Amino acid sequence: MIRFDHVTKVYDAPQHPALSDIDLEVDRGDFAFLVGASGSGKSTFIRLVLREERPSSGSVHVAGTNVDKLPSWKVPLLRRNIGVVFQDFRLLPNKTVFANVAFAMQVIGRSRAMIRETVPQVLETVGLKEKGGRMPHELSGGEQQRVAIARAVVNRPAILLADEPTGNLDPETGRGIMEILDRINQNGTTVVMATHDDEIVNRMRRRVIELDHGKVVRDERGGEYHAVGDQLVLSAGNQAIAPFDSEEDEL
Numbered sequence: 001m002i003r004f005d006h007v008t009k010v011y012d013a014p015q016h017p018a019l020s021d022i023d024l025e026v027d028r029g030d031f032a033f034l035v036g037a038s039g040s041g042k043s044t045f046i047r048l049v050l051r052e053e054r055p056s057s058g059s060v061h062v063a064g065t066n067v068d069k070l071p072s073w074k075v076p077l078l079r080r081n082i083g084v085v086f087q088d089f090r091l092l093p094n095k096t097v098f099a100n101v102a103f104a105m106q107v108i109g110r111s112r113a114m115i116r117e118t119v120p121q122v123l124e125t126v127g128l129k130e131k132g133g134r135m136p137h138e139l140s141g142g143e144q145q146r147v148a149i150a151r152a153v154v155n156r157p158a159i160l161l162a163d164e165p166t167g168n169l170d171p172e173t174g175r176g177i178m179e180i181l182d183r184i185n186q187n188g189t190t191v192v193m194a195t196h197d198d199e200i201v202n203r204m205r206r207r208v209i210e211l212d213h214g215k216v217v218r219d220e221r222g223g224e225y226h227a228v229g230d231q232l233v234l235s236a237g238n239q240a241i242a243p244f245d246s247e248e249d250e251l
């Protein structure tokens with residue numbers, strides 16, 4: 001579903017590369033944590049998938065398409081297939097919860113009837129059925145993140161990218177967010193989540209890809225890690241990653 005083929009990304013030479021010779025695949029339906037200290041390259045990975053950045057060398061494939069080769073008019077089509085959630089929620093402050101989620105459908109031309117039907121369903125799946133009329137500032141941080149998740153998945157993307165989605169939340173609220181991401185993954189969406197949060201990684205026991213100074217230093221299924229300050233030490237996982245599978249899907 002996502003394939004990095006010897007990807008290197010250098011922002012400003014002669015700085016060390018933000019990502020260096022990354023060669024990995026995230027299969028359809030996978031749940032993968034991207035872990036690593038600040039500056040290790042997690043957000044760069046996510047930006048490359050979205051084609052917000054382009055590789056300095058190598059290629060990034062999403063659903064079988066080399067995203068670097070996409071003409072710019074097709075980039076919105078790529079992004080329609082990818083939901084994104086950030087640490088700071090990024091809701092539209094002057095719109096209600098319902099309108100924030102509806103907006104994601106409006107921009108791709110969905111009908112009012114479809115929006116009226118779909119938005120309440122999605123709000124229900126994130127536990128906000130009763131809060132469609134609230135404004136973002138009337139919600140807790142955890143609730144705001146649920147709205148952001150609802151907005152990210154309302155168009156049923158194949159992939160959900162989450163960049164530190166629990167970073168601004170207390171542990172209990174973060175666990176609630178993880179339950180929702182887990183459910184979304186169980187329904188078939190491929191999830192890639194960048195995080196520093198060792199408690200969450202150790203509880204979920206999913207694939208863990210560790211970056212260190214832009215290099216993959218560990219890639220394990222059922223992995224865990226223990227953060228020591230900004231130093232992350234991964235312990236052994238229990239399963240090897242399956243070899244690259246060359247499935248090519250139409251975008």
Ligand SMILES: Nc1ncnc2c1ncn2[C@@H]1O[C@H](COP(=O)(O)OP(=O)(O)OP(=O)(O)O)[C@@H](O)[C@H]1O
Pocket residue numbers: 011012017018036037038039040041042043044045
């Ligand atoms: N737009 C940019 N221009 C120049 N350098 C950048 C840019 N974005 C990131 N970098 C550099 O690339 C490296 C990787 O940054 P990146 O944001 O991908 O790390 P990260 O693991 O997501 O960090 P954090 O956990 O702090 O968000 C860092 O050295 C950073 O300073």
